[in-house]
Amino acid sequence: MDSLSGTFWDVVIAGTGLQQSLLALSLSRSGKKVLHADKNRYYGGFEAAFTLQEAEEWLNKGDEDSPLRPFRKASSVPQASLDGSNKAPKLSARAYSLALSPQLLYARSSLLQALISSKVYRQLEFLAVGSWWIYVPRDRSETGEALTSSHGELKKVPNGREDIFSDDLIDLRSKRSLMKFLKFVADYENMSEVWSDYASIPFSEFLRSRFGISMSLQAPLLALTLSPVSPSETPTSFALPRIARHLRSMGVFGPGFGAVLPKWGGGAEIAQVACRACAVGGGVYVLDEGISDVSNAPADQGEMPGQVGSSAHHPVAVTLSSGETVNTLWLVGSPDDIPKKSGTTRSGNEPESPTREEVTSKSISIVSSPLTGLFPQTAEAGPVPAGAVVVFPPETLLTEEKVAENQPPVYIMVHSSDSGECPSGQCILYSSVFISGDEGQATLDLAVNRLLSSLGEDPKSCLLWSMRYSQQGPSLHSGVVSSCEERSPGQIFFPRSSNGLAFDDELLNNVKCAYEKIVGSDNEDSSFMAFSDREVPTSYMSDEE
Amino acid sequence: MPSDESLPTLKILLIGPSGAGKSALLLRYCDDLFDSESSTATIGVDFRLKKLSVRGTPYRLNLLDTAGQERFRTLSHSYYRGAHGILLMFDMTNRESFLSMGRWYDEAETNALPGVVTYLVGGKLDCHDFRVVSTEEGEALAQQHGSRYCEVSSKTRENIRRPFVELVHEIVNNPSLMQMVKRPGEGGRSLDVKREDPYIFNGCNC
Amino acid sequence: MASHGVPRTSAPTERTPQAQAAELQKIQEYKDLVELVNTKIRQREYTADTLALISKLLKRNPEYYSIWNHRRLVLQQLFSDAQQAAQIKQPITSSNDTTSHPESTPDNATTDAAPATHPTQYPASEQIELLLISDLHFLVPLLREFPKCYWIWNHRQWLLQQATHLLPVPRVRRLWQEELGLVAKMLSMDSRNFHGWGYRRRVVAELESPELQGTSMAEDEFSYTTKMIKTSLSNFSAWHYRSKLIPRLLNERGASREERRKFLDSEFNLIQNALWTDSADQSLWFYHAFLMSELSTTPSTSSSSSSSSPSTSSSSAIIPDLSPTERVALLSRELDNIKEMLEDEDEDDTDTAPAERKYIYHALVQSTLEKQKWIRAVEAHAEPKAIADDKDEVQSWISKLRALDPFRMGRWDDVARQVDDLYA
Secondary structure (H helix, E strand, C coil), rough: CCCCCCCEEEEEEECCHHHHHHHHHHHCCCCCCEEEEEECCCCCCHEEEHHHHHHHHHHHHHHCCCCCCCCEEEEEEEEECCCCCCCCCCCCHHHCCECCCCCCCEEECHHHHHHHHHHHHCCEEEEEEEEEEEEEEEHHHHHCCCCCCCCCEEEEECCCCCHHHHHCCCHHCCCCCCCCHHHHHHCHHHHHHHHHCCCCCHHHHHHHHHHCCHHHHHHHHHHCCCCCCHHHHCCHHHHHHHHHHHHHHCCCCCCCCCEEEEEEHHHHHHHHHHHHHHHCCCCEEECCCEEEEEEEEHHCCCCCCCCCCCCCCCCCEECCCCCCCEEEEEEEEEECEEEECCCCCCCCCCCCCCEEEEEEEEEEEECCCCCHHHHHCCCCCCCCEEEEEEEEEEEHCCCCCCCCCCCCCCCEEEEEEEHHCCCCCCCCEEECCCHHHHHHHHHHEEEEEEEHHHHCCCCCCCEEEEEEEEEEEEEECCCCCCCCCEEECCEEEEECCCCEEECCHHHHHHHHHHHHHHHCCCHHHHCCCCCCCCCCCEEEEEEEE | CCCCHHCCCCEEEEECCCCCCCHHHHHHHHHHHCCCCCCCCCCCCCCEEEEHHHHHHHEEEEEEECCCCCCCCCCCCHCCCCEEEEEEECCCCCCCHHHCCHHHHHHHHHHHHCCCCEEEEEEEECCHHHHHCCCCHHHHHHHHHHCCEECEEEECCCCCCCHHHHHHHHHHHHHHHHHHHCCCCCCCCCCCCCCCCCCCCCCCCC | CCCHCCCCCCCCCCHHHHHHHHHHHHHHHHHHHHHHHHHHHHHEEEHHHHHHHHHHHHHHHCCHHHHHHHHHHHHHHHHHHHHHHHHHHHCCCCCCCCCCCCCCCCCHHHCCCCCCCCCCCCCHHHHHHHHHHHHHHHHHHHHCCCCCCCHHHHHCCCCHHHHHHCCCCHHHHHHHHHHHHHHHHHHHCCCCCHHHHHHHHHHHHHCCCHCCCCCCHHHHHHHHHHHHHHHHCCCCCHHHHHHHHHHHHHHHHCCCHHHHHHHHHHHHHHHHHHHHCCCCCCHHHHHHHHHHHHHHCCCCCHHHHHHHCCCCCCCCCCCCCHHHHHHHHHHHHHHHHHHHHHHHCCCCCCCHHHHHHHHHHHHHHHHHHHHHHHHHHCCCCCCCCHHHHHHHHHHHHHHHHHCHHHHHHHHHHHHHHHHHHCCC
């Protein structure tokens, strides 16, 4: 094996999660010597995408003991088909690319802008996320069934003016109220007089008293916020920017949709493409190589020839899990990738996280049919989407023994086979709910079952395989903004990726924060992620056979 | 005559252990250059383009090198996406290089589309005296994986075009592979995110 | 505003000397190319090579209109080259088969009467078709990049006209049909592209023409406008096209009076739904005004008091024989609908934008004036009290309009005079 210790590195990046990979991308033209290592054998960290086989391996590895491992209680459940035979259908393991943190990407997001300005978008494919659906239990007075009945249907969330216009179930007066709200939200920053008094009040209360929007019409608006918590815990100040982001992204890349998903597993694919860009720029990649220890480099390493000014600190000595030690000016990663620095005065204490962390239950299910009904064309001559979002408002998943108080909603992102994540004829359900433990998983199972039965496909769709896990990440709704943090000289820590269902622009701010520490903040703004296309050597001489 | 940009594009990957001569092969094939001093992969080149006509039909070859990610075997899944053909290359003067090819085949078969065309290339044909892999061994390995095999020298140009021509030949004779050959602008369902739509959808007409 | 508020990624601001040099070199290359093309044209080198040079030039600057003329010169030469080559190749003694197979050869001895491009004989049609198709394809990326460049659309139409002259009908139809698909695609990308809509109407007219053995496409086009409106309410061109299609549509349907009445109601429903959704959109008020104009043609029993009435349009296109009573009923219904929009709002409601309220008040004033004219036509002696109530209301709306849009005082004075005249 080649030796890594012969080089004095400018930057060692630990982990290939999205933030680290984007940092690698941002440094790909900086001339910095970058060593990028990941303790896993795969790219992507918490944003990884797995084939079935890789998923099984990951599940079996079981990292339950470590408090820093964000995934817990993972298990997979292969299911028999419903045709009576007990034999589980054989799945082609390689045909899957299951994303641990599937997130949708809004057209008006700084991440997408960065992917474009850094030119890596050329190596990615983006597909439309089309309809948002809300699960609505069928009227009980009509059917005489209990609330707990599994009967219900999906209703399309109006995505904007034209959807409101076309929706025959909304009366004219409500259309007008809804539109007034949408117009307000499009410019809410400049209209603080309308909402400042309501900022910390539940959003639904704001909608009711300020815009006269009834309960039944609030659910679609709440769905667009992707809020992880119950309506009563979702304040106006959380909801408005998220609805505005949704509406402002509409139509940017085509009619009738505003969000996209990167093909082949979303963040995982972005991470891999970003890493290749760094490799093309000379970065060195090692997988299956964690960091076992960090210390100050010996004094004689302090003055390296050719190292100019950007850091006043001593280099860091990083011991890799293979035993090799490398010296670097900067070490960047998340607390999950970098052990506490040994031999520092701050020993004994757990590194304090500035952000509240919380646990979300998740599951990934492979469905035996394509659920085509969830992916209507976004508009006349618009694209056929590859993603859909199904929202179960809290009250729709109550069981008889449970009280309604502060029940969070369940979100299911459905990806069609166009996403490259499953073979054609199937689709993937990515479900999540902000409830931990067994209760969270039970809630997800309930939602998945109701989703499938509401679609009334014939033959009934069934689950071919599913896996469950939980993820710990910074709180989305607590309002605390985390950023990159230099805990000791030369060591930069990223916060964990959030559990949000849409890529958060905060993520790119963290990357920029680290980038500026490394290259020096006196650099022009525009150099961050703004690259011209690499020159492509082209042979114009035609090669005739 | 269609312009170069509108030609059907074939994506071809080079893989194989460090030092097999992948970059040298590309440089010789595309630019007819050979640099005996250079031993490290070119930094800053993402891919190369080359026009190749097979039976009078021109194709645009999009040739990807490993960008050094073969060194610690860290090529990603995404590197293999949409590849029509893969050239696997080893150094005929290095036994270890040849012995590693089984694992490279595994990786290619795991990550690439079923039906992708593979082609085995033995490099450094000019170094006769140091050769430690026989033609028969190379051919046997290739046959085992359903590939063709040839031996090249980037230094002397011997056989330099053959792997590309034969690989492209096999690709274009494979209807299911050709189905996924895209012309620019045919993105299938994927979106053009560079071109912002003038279409404004939300309620605000301001 | 909101939709445009996000800054695009900044382009590199500082340009290196290398970049500047590259830019200069590009400009020089362009100049050389222009010179080269002009030389070739002067020397009458109307060849495929020249065509390729012209393509290269037009890709860089499609606004250079005389180059488009050059392109047509070259293409015409290539067409006639193709025709001549075909005639040379074909033995004179070819079969007498005069069906329109492209392979078939014109029998020169028997076709004296027919001009060389007579649409039943196509010695070189395949080759010409290839030239035409490849030129049509050449334009697509240009249109995508420069959707509003007139010359590209112009050249496209010329190509298709050539096709009509030079190719057999089924093939021409196919080309025009593909054209309709292209326009649909362009309009889906930019639904308000005015050129695109005008072009669509020309393509449809062509496909409907007897020369191409076409039939009316009014029904399909009408549904198309519905789809486009559902995609974007603000699509003025779609609303406008819809209003133009209606008379033909109803005539072709052979619609009965009852069917016409139903049709009118459903169009009013559609526009009410749209206005309740977004009464700030001018396109919607345009279509509403169109429908109202269907109700408000000048009463035939001329009323002396409405001498200032500007309306002298012909009878309604949707229902030719609406009675004054029906008109009053429909106008009243619409008035009530619009009034309702203002119902929940107090005087200084900030939720409804001024522009929006202006549209509403204006529609109210106009509709009331029309209604009053027809009331007078129905009964010689209208209830004086009702009229007076109306008058106060109308005057309050006019004063609102004065406040909302003081720049159009003259217009409001005019309307106020009409009111005074009417209620005098």
